[in-house]
Amino acid sequence: MKKNILILILMYSCQTIFGLHNIRCAKFYSKGKKFDKGITEITICEGEILQLTAEPVANATYEWVTPDNEVIYDIDLIRMNTTLLMSGKYSLEVRVNNCSDMSFINVNIIPKPNAGIDSTLELLEGLEPSEQELFEALEGTPELGGNWTKSENVYRYTVKSNNVCNFFSTATVVVKRSIKLINGFSPNDDGINDTWKVISDLEKRYPNNSLVVFSVNGNKVYKASPYKNDWNAVSNEELTINHNKKLPPGSYYYILELQDSNKNTLKGWLQINY
Incomplete structure (x- = not known):
């Protein structure tokens, strides 16, 4: 889409009176609406084409200055695919012989919405x-x-x-x-799989998780909230025979509540081997 702004230069007189130049110029038009000379404003959408145009004046030269101080010697100033960096005040100076005058227009650019990055x-x-x-x-x-x-x-x-x-x-x-769910570990202090790392980066992914582990007889042998992938098979339940000691090898049932926004709960069997 192109936004075409016509800047009409009206040269009523151009004469020197005691060294002073007298020029009347620069009316801005946008879709038929006329603005008074001075700083005026228009608003366009990011990505549109901006075209600022001065009406031709015989023997005149034109000098545009952009908000980033780029100088353009042309009757037209065109910006393709406008960005937010192109917003600001644009000036136009028109010269005929020794006469000159300036006009200004402020361009506001509405940004596109931000959906993020893939x-x-x-x-x-x-x-x-x-x-x-x-x-x-x-x-x-x-x-x-x-x-x-x-x-x-x-x-x-x-x-x-x-x-x-x-x-x-x-x-x-x-x-x-x-991401794989790990359902076993070997807490024999050999430096390999000594703790149950049920899910990689568990604490980071699901910081509010809670874990409960039961024996095959249904007795609670371990609990943690949150669980930090650091269980070495030592029971922390006082009613367990092996309280504060490592549990015997075998199968144990676990319930891991992720406490995520979908309220996911993981359940299954865990194998402890030595």
């Missing part, structure tokens, strides 16, 4: 991401209030502007269910 999200197999997890996975400080759509493992976030520009912006999160 990213990936790793999850456990079998889990669906929450909108909170998807939003937190996006890079680039996305705006709130958008909508999510799904196509297989690709989730698309769309933000629409609430102004006259009627823009929308999208970003995607690709979900990879690549």
